[in-house]
Amino acid sequence: MPKKALLIYGLICATAIVVLNAGKFTLAAGLLQLEVYIGIAGIVFLALGIYMGVQWVQNKSKQNDVYQLSNNNNSWQLSPRELEVLQLMASGFTNQEIADKLFVSLPTIKTHSSNIYQKMNVKRRTQAIQTAIQSGLILTHTKD
Amino acid sequence: MPKKALLIYGLICATAIVVLNAGKFTLAAGLLQLEVYIGIAGIVFLALGIYMGVQWVQNKSKQNDVYQLSNNNNSWQLSPRELEVLQLMASGFTNQEIADKLFVSLPTIKTHSSNIYQKMNVKRRTQAIQTAIQSGLILTHTKD
DNA sequence: TCATCGCTCATACGAAAGTATGAATTAACA
DNA sequence: TGTTAATTCATACTTTCGTATGAGCGATGA
Numbered sequence: 001m002p003k004k005a006l007l008i009y010g011l012i013c014a015t016a017i018v019v020l021n022a023g024k025f026t027l028a029a030g031l032l033q034l035e036v037y038i039g040i041a042g043i044v045f046l047a048l049g050i051y052m053g054v055q056w057v058q059n060k061s062k063q064n065d066v067y068q069l070s071n072n073n074n075s076w077q078l079s080p081r082e083l084e085v086l087q088l089m090a091s092g093f094t095n096q097e098i099a100d101k102l103f104v105s106l107p108t109i110k111t112h113s114s115n116i117y118q119k120m121n122v123k124r125r126t127q128a129i130q131t132a133i134q135s136g137l138i139l140t141h142t143k144d
Numbered sequence: 145m146p147k148k149a150l151l152i153y154g155l156i157c158a159t160a161i162v163v164l165n166a167g168k169f170t171l172a173a174g175l176l177q178l179e180v181y182i183g184i185a186g187i188v189f190l191a192l193g194i195y196m197g198v199q200w201v202q203n204k205s206k207q208n209d210v211y212q213l214s215n216n217n218n219s220w221q222l223s224p225r226e227l228e229v230l231q232l233m234a235s236g237f238t239n240q241e242i243a244d245k246l247f248v249s250l251p252t253i254k255t256h257s258s259n260i261y262q263k264m265n266v267k268r269r270t271q272a273i274q275t276a277i278q279s280g281l282i283l284t285h286t287k288d
Numbered sequence: 289t290c291a292t293c294g295c296t297c298a299t300a301c302g303a304a305a306g307t308a309t310g311a312a313t314t315a316a317c318a
Numbered sequence: 319t320g321t322t323a324a325t326t327c328a329t330a331c332t333t334t335c336g337t338a339t340g341a342g343c344g345a346t347g348a
Binding site: 065067089090091092093094122124125126127129130131133134140141 | 209211233234235236237238266268269270271273274275277278284285
């Protein structure tokens, strides 16, 4: 969810800034030693870094190879966005994962996929994938 | 659904037989002319034929091409039955359709697919398809 | 004969996919 | 400027998928 992800990151950044400012004021008031301030800031940023690192690795390990699209094989007049969605569907991602990748909401991806199925005259995700592969729209094995 | 389909066909056949018998009795009682009896029987069977024909065509048009399996690429030690299921999954069929094709129940196919995902270390149908295609287990384009 | 494996089936539950409907925004275009 | 297409989003609903768990059965092999 783009909103959720943005919200989380926003909150983290906001928290970090607040903590830093609080520390600066305390420092200016002479109530805190510089070492302590730096230490706290270090811990906050370390935590932030760990969190982002974990997220990164988790996303990494989850990622499949993404299929390539053929340039001259759009038999169904799919829009650019629909092609992107189809490509990610064929690569094994859920609607939610596709939404995250494209920074849009889940309903948006659902709308796109429904439109794709209509244009391709199929009823299911797996049929769309099969049809796209068979037609050559999606390239499963790059031929060099 | 095998049960539902069987039920429907059973009901149709039963109805046809009942109608025929009713006609025969009426005929025996001399209340109906032979031509009328034959006519009614004809209409009943014509309707039955039309219904079955429509069903046939609809099923026909719904059928996808079925992918081929590689003979020497079973990296995950999938059982013969699991290979069949995977093949049909990749070809775009629902679990219900696969169950119908293999003359087993829906829960059976669900069990098979779950086992397939575990053996292949994936979480979803589309991932299993992608992985199987990439590995060469499933042949999307027959090379001659 | 006992253990294992493959296959089958069932029920119940939760997650993901898909449909329908309506709507707002933006960009291209006549 | 009005129209159209593409994109986005939401809500509500149905269908399909997937997991967990437990069980029965036949074949195979130690």
